[in-house]
Amino acid sequence: MKTPTKVKILNTARDLFNKEGYNRVSMRDIAAALDMSVGNLTYHFKKKEDLVEAIVLRSHMAYVIPQPASSIEELDELFKKKRVHHKDNAYYYRHYKQLSRISIIIKDVQQEATYDFYHALKKTFENLQANGLMQKESIPNQYDSLIQIIMASNVYGAPEVTGFEKRPLVETYWNVIHFFLTDKGKDDYHKMRTQNIS
Structure with missing residues (x-):
């Protein structure tokens, strides 16, 4: 079955944004990448802002609300899903603030995802x-602060954003959470790491 033109445009634009950056x-x-005229492209999407909004909305259609974890392994799976999203949508994180200013729809998507991730982490830590x-917690709101650190890293600390590939x-x-684990939690974490390596 032939891929519809709009889907080809969205896929190609996303790949280019990921590789080169939105700007x-x-x-x-x-x-040029699609081997079509600019006129043909603007027939489908009038401007680049319309195109990036459509890319974000298309990705968001497959969005699944993150579920709270009850074990070290489940939390690791939650983080790995975030990693996949970063790789597939590097442009989105690299231009996170800018995209929220381009489109109120993108801003709403970002707020929804932020809200869901925050509450998933909060329930997970409980x-x-x-x-x-x-x-x-040894001091009030300690885990709220930890969640904020994780969420900031999620948006601004990804290798796709920083360009630093040394640490996934x-x-x-x-590395941040390990400090707050009990001995049992640390044992579970190290067992999981050993299983993942072997």
Whole structure:
């Protein structure tokens, strides 16, 4: 079955945005990559802002609300799903603030995803404490601060954003969380790491 033109445009534009960055790609570049005229491209999407909005909305159609974890392994899976989203949508994180100013629809998508991720992490940390895997807070709002650090790293700390490929984002999350794990939590974490390596 032939791929519809709009789908080809969205896929090609996203790939170019991921590779070059949103600001460095023009409608002419996208048209050239598709071997079509700019006029044909603008028939489908009048301007680049319309195009990036459509890309974000298309990605958001497959969005699944993150579920709170009850174990170290489940939390690791949650983080790995975030990593896949970063790789597939590098442009989105690289231009996060700019995209929210381009489109109120994109801003709404970002706010929804932020809200869901925050509440998934909050419930996760409650579950891990209840299961003896995470320490109780030693100062008020300690885990709220930890969540804010993870969420900021999620948006601004990804290798796709920073250009630093030395440390995967999932590892960064665990390096921060590890300090708050109980001995049982640390044992579960190291067992999981050993299984993943072997």
